[in-house]
Amino acid sequence: MADKKMYELGAVRSKFSELFEYGQAQAAKIGWEHIYDFSLGNPSIPAPDCVKEAIIDMLDHKTSREIHSYTNARGLLEVRQYLADYMNETYDAGVGPDNFHLTVGSSASLAVIIRALQEDTSDEFIVIAPFYPEYRIFIEPIGSKCVVVPPDTEHFQLSIEGVAKAITPHTRAIIVNSPNNPSGTVYSEDTIRRLAALLKEKSAEIGHPIFLISDEPYREIVYDNLPILYLPHYYDNTIVTYSYSKSLSLPGERIGYILVPPTVDDHAYLMTAILGTARMYGYVCAPSTYQRVIAAVRGATADISEYDKNRHLIYDNLTKMGYDCVYPSGAFYLFVKAPDGNSLQFMENAKKFNILLVAADEFACPGYARISYCVDADMIRRSLPAFKKLLALYK
Amino acid sequence: MADKKMYELGAVRSKFSELFEYGQAQAAKIGWEHIYDFSLGNPSIPAPDCVKEAIIDMLDHKTSREIHSYTNARGLLEVRQYLADYMNETYDAGVGPDNFHLTVGSSASLAVIIRALQEDTSDEFIVIAPFYPEYRIFIEPIGSKCVVVPPDTEHFQLSIEGVAKAITPHTRAIIVNSPNNPSGTVYSEDTIRRLAALLKEKSAEIGHPIFLISDEPYREIVYDNLPILYLPHYYDNTIVTYSYSKSLSLPGERIGYILVPPTVDDHAYLMTAILGTARMYGYVCAPSTYQRVIAAVRGATADISEYDKNRHLIYDNLTKMGYDCVYPSGAFYLFVKAPDGNSLQFMENAKKFNILLVAADEFACPGYARISYCVDADMIRRSLPAFKKLLALYK
Known part of the structure; x- marks a missing residue:
């Protein structure tokens, strides 16, 4: 049935x-x-408050058609331009509007990027325990193996040895999530550097890039003045997934993005594969009102x-x-x-x-x-x- | 890559x-x-105007948390209750809130229902030319065959003979779209009756139900006082997909639903498979603001x-x-x-x-x-x- x-x-x-x-x-x-x-x-x-203000301003000053029409499948150009400007100003990211694909939140971003990267079902995706259980749901039902690196219960950073052991010639990507759900820890710069060095070495060894998927819905929620790291600065083949669910308290509205920086191998090819996957999964565009909201609030949290x-x-x-x-x-x-x-x-x-x-x-x-x-x-x-x-x- | x-x-x-x-x-x-x-x-x-009014009313009278929180994966219960009431009053549908799964629009509904119904890749899905080209994209990339019934260029209804020829023991479902994109025609009651009779006969013949997926984003956009037919009244195994993109002019906001009426064989099982597919594709919930809007505007177009x-x-x-x-x-x-x-x-x-x-x-x-x-x-x-x-x- x-x-x-x-x-x-x-x-x-x-x-x-x-x-x-x-x-x-x-x-x-x-x-x-x-x-x-x-x-x-x-x-x-x-x-x-700026979220409410942005919505009311939009309703008062734009036509229904301007607010509610279909947008480009990747998201409104002006919103992606804003995102590029914001990331360049904040993290010196060196990205442009075509590096962004707006999505219906982090889960959508991850489901789409994982399927877009999967060349065949022998591809493996590595996750680091503890990890958000939905990761597995985006990997296994499409036929791939979800390889779990055991938790580093000493520091709740990540075990570089564990990652090294998990990598095989079939490894396509590894997902990291810092600040971490559920451990509440933040990976240190040293952890990231060591991970990047390992991934570079292993990519060369297996003869194809291992992509690093940095799932960052909690990016701005750090304490004790910890720095926020922009992972593509440490490892070229980093793809960033972001969501406004947590930082802007909009989890029900479903708005986020995939960022494929120009440092990623064949990034334009991957952006097109993202477009294709989003199409196959039935995503048409991210909600248009909230696309405009995220540009209007200019990085507020x-x-x-x-x-x-x-x-x-x-x-x-x-x-x-x-x-x-x-x-x-x-x-x-x-x-x-x-x-x-x-x-x-x-x-x-x-x-x-x-x-x-x-x-x-x-x-x-x-x-x-x-x-x-x-x-x-x-x-x-x-x-x-x-x-x-x-x-x-x-x- | x-x-x-x-x-x-x-x-x-x-x-x-x-x-x-x-x-x-x-x-x-x-x-x-x-x-x-x-x-x-x-x-x-x-x-x-009631859309704008509903949003402003919500922003003025509800807390951020009430408006923007995650909802149930199927959609807010009160919204699904409203939908059930509306469908019962308007079409005597005999449905309840648990027959609805709110989605991010018609494409999402179709991608999800097709994958949920697919038991294995030998399953075939029938579409009637002329048809919205994305149907094929929800069928072929998951490994199924998209069987095209040639157009009835005489009346732009549908060729019952053509459908009969297209059905095989592997047929899982048939998608119809009336009012039709792109032909602008509406299937007559006679067409629906004949299709229902054929599907009943063929389901018995092949020994499993052929599901009828009625894709209805243009449901209310009919002219010359044509009646709007509720297809589950004609054929038990009908699944309805609906979207507010056209009738409410909200295409960019991505809001719609899947309706699996209680007449559908094992409907509760199918609703659970829909939940699972939505999860795997990365859908978390339909945008919460617009879930509330569709309930607030109570059938307005x-x-x-x-x-x-x-x-x-x-x-x-x-x-x-x-x-x-x-x-x-x-x-x-x-x-x-x-x-x-x-x-x-x-x-x-x-x-x-x-x-x-x-x-x-x-x-x-x-x-x-x-x-x-x-x-x-x-x-x-x-x-x-x-x-x-x-x-x-x-x-």
């Missing part, structure tokens, strides 16, 4: 959905004020300092209680070790105290759990006694 | 793009006022009577001049016969008089050309002397 593989992809809606439904049901019983939901990556900080306050609130308190937490330097996730190493049981135990968090087994990093702190600070404060009780279970 | 098949899909951007670029270049030379561009299906009538005026203006005048036109009863396209049967040459000749129209060779119907009359009426008026000169070439 329908494809079994597709059915299974739809049916296995992951622990997130189960937890979401549990939360809904529990809230109906005891009220949301007694639920401490740290399970989702839905930004809590509002989009900056939601007030990230609010996440920084949450970060201190939850990290400092949980650490003080005795939880073993990975120091969070980016995104809005705190990665915490299950006290006895059993993260699935830890997730279940947390539910007893109405704390919803996600076992990192989903992220290929068992033994840890992800706490999303893109929530109201007040909920964090109210949750602290529950976290204390949860830890007491283990003592 | 990238997949050759994907490259080719991107590179062959069709006659539309070529014509578009030609138009731009020619306009730069002689000015847009001297170009008669009938090549695109970009609605000329503005979105109704752009002022279709304006297209009706254009229809008379162009059909009456071209017919009077001596063009052989298919009587247009829906959508906003006039299908005209190339005077000597050579439609590609006709398109080239039209360019000599700065008329941009599309040879229907693209739509698997050589010998005809498509004139999109979703344009300013004044342009139609100004174009008439050029059409006269074009026809004179053939005398």
Whole structure:
């Protein structure tokens, strides 16, 4: 009646959905004020006012046709020109409008770039644990192998040795995600340099380029004044995927882009393959209103300092209680070790105290759990006694 | 460096793009006022005011989080409930919110439903000429055969005999599109009844259901008070794909849905396969602002009577001049016969008089050309002397 593989992809809606439904049901019983939901990556900080202003300005000063018409499949030229200018000013990127393909968000960007790069099903794609579980869904159903590099549980950087071991003559690309979901860590410049050196060496060895896909939905969400690195400066064959879901708090609007810099081998060929893949997957253009919004707001972000306050609130308190937490330097996730190493049981135990968090087994990093702190600070404060009780279970 | 098949899909951007670029270049030379561009299906009538009002109301009365958060992957429950209510009131459809999956427009709906239905690559999908050329792109790159039923050039309904011949034991689904792009015709109730009878008979014969995919982006754009048929009333295994691109003049915003009514065999299984396919293709949810807009405007459409005026203006005048036109009863396209049967040459000749129209060779119907009359009426008026000169070439 329908494809079994597709059915299974739809049916296995992951622990997130189960937890979401549990939360809904529990809230109906005891009220949301007694639920401490740290399970989702839905930004809590509002989009900056300039988003609303840009939309109203557009509605007031442009015709319906100007706002709502089909755009070029790659995105409006003036928006891609703005993106190029912004990246050149901010990162000295040396890119032009034709290096961008606007998409319906990061998942779309990744699904499209992975399929565009796949020359045949023997191609392999490497992911670094812990990783966003959807990566696998963009790789395996098209027939490719998803090769997982085990987590570096010492520093939550990435294991260069692990990557070296994962590379084979079939390696097409490697996906990195920094700031990282779910670990909340940011790869250091040293990590990037070492990764770039390895990829250069291995590309030469296997006789074709290994592409580095840098998935950057959390790019601007870094703390402690950490620098934001532009990865194509370190490795020529870097493709960047970006989304406005997190930095601009617009996850439901579906707007992002793929950037293939001119340093990428045969970049024009790849841009055309991206166009073809987007066509085959049924993408016509990114939503036109929000294409214009991202150009209008000129690099604005939601007030990230609010996440920084949450970060201190939850990290400092949980650490003080005795939880073993990975120091969070980016995104809005705190990665915490299950006290006895059993993260699935830890997730279940947390539910007893109405704390919803996600076992990192989903992220290929068992033994840890992800706490999303893109929530109201007040909920964090109210949750602290529950976290204390949860830890007491283990003592 | 990238997949050759994907490259080719991107590179062959069709006659539309070529014509578009030609138009731009020619306009730069002689000015847009001297170009008669009938090549695109970009609605000329503005979105109704209620769209703007709904957006402003939302921005004024809802929080950023309420407007812009991720929604359920199938779409907001209240929006799907609204759609169910609307379809039940308007067509006595007998559907509920779980029969809908909101998408990023018709192309997304079709790409997803075709892949969800494909059990293996031996599955065949039937399309009826003339047809929207992207159908082929959603079928062939996933390894299936796109079986084309030749056009019924007598009535531009569909040839039941042609469909009967096209069906094999591998037939998975057939796509129909009424009101039709590019012919501008609407299938009669008699046509639908005969098609339904054939599909019932053939499904029994081959031992599995043949799904009818009814692609309805022009559903409400019908003239002469023609009734709008709800195809699931005629054939149980009908899946409906809908888009707000045309009826609400929002093509750039990418919002539409797949409707799998409860009459469809194993409809819940199929809905789950749709969810899985959408996931694999990188769709997360339909744009949240516009999900809410379609519920807020409660079935409103752009002022279709304006297209009706254009229809008379162009059909009456071209017919009077001596063009052989298919009587247009829906959508906003006039299908005209190339005077000597050579439609590609006709398109080239039209360019000599700065008329941009599309040879229907693209739509698997050589010998005809498509004139999109979703344009300013004044342009139609100004174009008439050029059409006269074009026809004179053939005398």
